[in-house]
Amino acid sequence: MNACLFTDCYASKRLVGKMSSIVVAKDHQIECFSKGDTKWTRPFYFVQGADLQMGMIQSYLEKNPIPGWEKEIELGERAVAIVNEMRPKPKFFVMCGDLCHAFPDEEPEIRQKQEADFKKIFEKLDPEIPFISLSGNHDVGNQPTTETIESYKSSFGDDYFSFWCGGVRFLVLNTQYFEDASEVPELAEKHEQWLNEELEFAKQAGSRVIVFQHIPWFLSDPDEEANYFSIEPSIRNVWLEKLKNSGVVHVFAGHLHLNAGGSYHGMPVTTTTALGAQLGDDVPGLRIVKVMEKEIEQSFYSLDNLPTTIDL
Numbered sequence: 001m002n003a004c005l006f007t008d009c010y011a012s013k014r015l016v017g018k019m020s021s022i023v024v025a026k027d028h029q030i031e032c033f034s035k036g037d038t039k040w041t042r043p044f045y046f047v048q049g050a051d052l053q054m055g056m057i058q059s060y061l062e063k064n065p066i067p068g069w070e071k072e073i074e075l076g077e078r079a080v081a082i083v084n085e086m087r088p089k090p091k092f093f094v095m096c097g098d099l100c101h102a103f104p105d106e107e108p109e110i111r112q113k114q115e116a117d118f119k120k121i122f123e124k125l126d127p128e129i130p131f132i133s134l135s136g137n138h139d140v141g142n143q144p145t146t147e148t149i150e151s152y153k154s155s156f157g158d159d160y161f162s163f164w165c166g167g168v169r170f171l172v173l174n175t176q177y178f179e180d181a182s183e184v185p186e187l188a189e190k191h192e193q194w195l196n197e198e199l200e201f202a203k204q205a206g207s208r209v210i211v212f213q214h215i216p217w218f219l220s221d222p223d224e225e226a227n228y229f230s231i232e233p234s235i236r237n238v239w240l241e242k243l244k245n246s247g248v249v250h251v252f253a254g255h256l257h258l259n260a261g262g263s264y265h266g267m268p269v270t271t272t273t274a275l276g277a278q279l280g281d282d283v284p285g286l287r288i289v290k291v292m293e294k295e296i297e298q299s300f301y302s303l304d305n306l307p308t309t310i311d312l
């Protein structure tokens, strides 16, 4: 599968095969955007979603004995069709984890089929709109192993990476290392070292930073107690402070299957509900995030209400 087909690498990648929007990170970077895109010049926007989680509706919600994932295919295809209509075009479309429901170590064959169908959906995205995905607990396992991480990487590329776009530094994390690194302590340490270096780099560059991750640091209150849907407080507190001090202006996450959010000393942490199965009163949809000169403006829309003309 090809990686990106935009700006710098557009010409070379286009020659080697079928055009695809699906971005594959390598060496903890993606090539879709120019590395020199370090200065903000004009407003832009991107689309953020989470948890299409192919297979969860019939398996978890409907308890179907032979669960398929037709409903997620339909939701994913609707989302792609709408994003393809958006004008101006978004800079990219990011999915914050739990791409598929089947755990790679428990149901590898089903997982493979779900991943193949997931890719078919996002290959229909306009090739000028890079599709960026990251790993959730369902993608690398609740207790990741070297094998599950490798399996994810062979399918979607590196599990954490960074990039410049429109003068903003974007960091894409693998929060499963914060959740349970008991089987992969060395990989977790590398991730931590990488994140420390990236934050130091961002601080030196003095740029705005936006972070994408699966499990949110907290749901609504940075002081909330430990719970299944957010990161354990002792880890949370350390990283929130580092992020805040390194120019992070917004964090976007998923995992909750509900919309939620709060702020850590003025740094918002926004959780977007699933594009697939809902666990509350929200409905499948996507978030539109505008990067303006001073502010980040963001709104969630159900698929029924997503606009296709975006005012910047």
Ligand SMILES: [Zn+2]
Pocket: 098, 136, 137, 138, 214, 254, 255, 256
């Ligand atoms: Zn999750």
